[in-house]
Each structure stands twice: as structure tokens, then as C-alpha cells.
Amino acid sequence: MLERTSSIENELDIIAARRCAKEIAKELGFSTVDQVRIATAISELARNVVLYAKNGSIAIRVLCEGGRKGLEILVADNGPGIPNVELAMTDGYSTSGGLGAGLPGAKRLMDTFRIDSKLGQGTTIVARKWKA
Amino acid sequence: MHQQVPILKIDDFWIASVQGSLHDQDVIEFKEALLNKIMQPKSRGLIIDLTVLDVVDSFVTKTLIDIRGLAGLMGVPVVIAGMSPAVAITLVEMGLNLEGVDTALNLQKGLDKLRNAGKER
Ligand SMILES: Nc1ncnc2c1ncn2[C@@H]1O[C@H](COP(=O)(O)OP(=O)(O)OP(=O)(O)O)[C@@H](O)[C@H]1O
Numbered sequence A: 001m002l003e004r005t006s007s008i009e010n011e012l013d014i015i016a017a018r019r020c021a022k023e024i025a026k027e028l029g030f031s032t033v034d035q036v037r038i039a040t041a042i043s044e045l046a047r048n049v050v051l052y053a054k055n056g057s058i059a060i061r062v063l064c065e066g067g068r069k070g071l072e073i074l075v076a077d078n079g080p081g082i083p084n085v086e087l088a089m090t091d092g093y094s095t096s097g098g099l100g101a102g103l104p105g106a107k108r109l110m111d112t113f114r115i116d117s118k119l120g121q122g123t124t125i126v127a128r129k130w131k132a
Numbered sequence B: 001m002h003q004q005v006p007i008l009k010i011d012d013f014w015i016a017s018v019q020g021s022l023h024d025q026d027v028i029e030f031k032e033a034l035l036n037k038i039m040q041p042k043s044r045g046l047i048i049d050l051t052v053l054d055v056v057d058s059f060v061t062k063t064l065i066d067i068r069g070l071a072g073l074m075g076v077p078v079v080i081a082g083m084s085p086a087v088a089i090t091l092v093e094m095g096l097n098l099e100g101v102d103t104a105l106n107l108q109k110g111l112d113k114l115r116n117a118g119k120e121r
């Protein structure tokens, strides 16, 4: 098992994706807190896909680099894109009446976080967590 | 896969134990069910037990803050019980604070807290 991809279209997919990631993280020997961090980050990113782009996909990849193990999340959608990524990454910024904690929060929960968004084309986020 | 959260009454306290993962629609229904309960007379408090909830994200947090705000308007104190340390750590790192929401280690401690709060008044 090196990679799992699932499509994200509705609320049930959000739960399935985070459960799957949590299981993989556990198998890799991530701590309980790290498992929750990863599952929560996925919950935020997957909810954004459903909410703003209607549908997309999440791939979870196992990383092995220089003896270190890690987990990569790749979330992609072909939705409207984010007009101002810097603004969207700001705590408290929301266009939907949310807490505006999803993107900045997910970034803090993971070790690396890269976001690419093109207006009218979609958004791709790659985030990694390494085993301590 | 529809999750109903049972809402029980012990003395004049409402107790809701979340049973597993809730999807968004469940969370919204849960909130409405809770508000319907605590609107009833003789509601002295509400405990939401999250012991078995493994992920609390910004959506769930917002709902908890909303519930506590609306309950506050009705004069009903709310205690969140049983949040696991891992979930609590994650929430703090996300920058989410359950501002104004009272917490307790477990259901019993939450009940004690509400009973004592009642006495002080
Ligand atoms: N995949 C996406 N496609 C298009 N826009 C997005 C996407 N993800 C986020 N956004 C935009 O970025 C904003 C910030 O996202 P973020 O997840 O931080 O907060 P939120 O979803 O508004 O609220 P919360 O996640 O706290 O419930 C959103 O309000 C939305 O405008």
C-alpha cells in the first residue's frame, strides 16, 4: 500500500478520507496526536473541496526518504480557484461564514504545505507530515 | 449511515453523547435537536460528551460555539466533556479556541460542574 486515491463529492467522502488517512498513519507508526492532526487536516481540505469546488480528489501517499517515513496528502479540484491565496490563508478569513480556520489550521498541523490555485481552473494542495 | 445522537435527561440536565463520526448534516440536525431539548422548562444545563469523537474540525467547533451561544441566551450553561488530549492539542494548534465554552474531563466531572454552578446562583 503506497498510495490511495479517493474522489471527494460529499460529506460521507470526507469521513471516509480522514478515516483512511488515520489508519495509514497508524500503520506507519505515527503518534496518536499526529494521527489526529493528519485526519483533521484532511477533514478541512476535503470539506473545502465539497463546499467550494463541489468535487475533487484526495490522494494519500506513503513517503520514504533517507530512512524517514512520512505521509503526503494531495488534494485537487477543478473548482473556481482562490482569487487571493494569501488572504485565504489568513486566520479568520472566510467567504462562507465559517471560522476561516481550515486552510491556515491545516498548514500548521502539517510539516509542509503548498497550495497552487488558478482562477477558473482549480486548486491543488500538497501537504506532508514526517514521522517524529 | 445516519448518526442519531441520543439526548438523555438526568435530573434537570441534558446529556448528549456523540457516538462516532458525524457528517455535516448530522451535526446540523444534532444542533437543532439539542436546542429543542434545552428550550423545555426545567433545563438546568447541557453536557455534550465527545469522548468517542476522533476528529473535531473547524466546522464542528463552530457548531459547538453556536450551541453554547444560543444556550447562553436561554440561560442554560453548556459543558463539553471528554475531549481527548490529542483532539484538544490539535484544536489549539489550529488556532481554534472554544472560547467561552466550559470543558470537563469526563461526563461525571461535567455533571458535577453544572450542579455546582447551579448552587452558586
Ligand atoms: N478548494 C477551494 N476552492 C475554492 N476556494 C477555496 C477552496 N478552499 C478554500 N477556499 C476559499 O478560501 C477561504 C478560506 O478557507 P478556509 O478553509 O480557511 O476557511 P472556511 O472554509 O471559509 O471556514 P472553515 O474552514 O473554518 O469552516 C474560503 O472561505 C474560500 O473562499
Ligand SMILES: [Mg+2]
Binding pocket: A044, A047, A048, A098, A101, A102, A103
Ligand atoms: Mg474550510
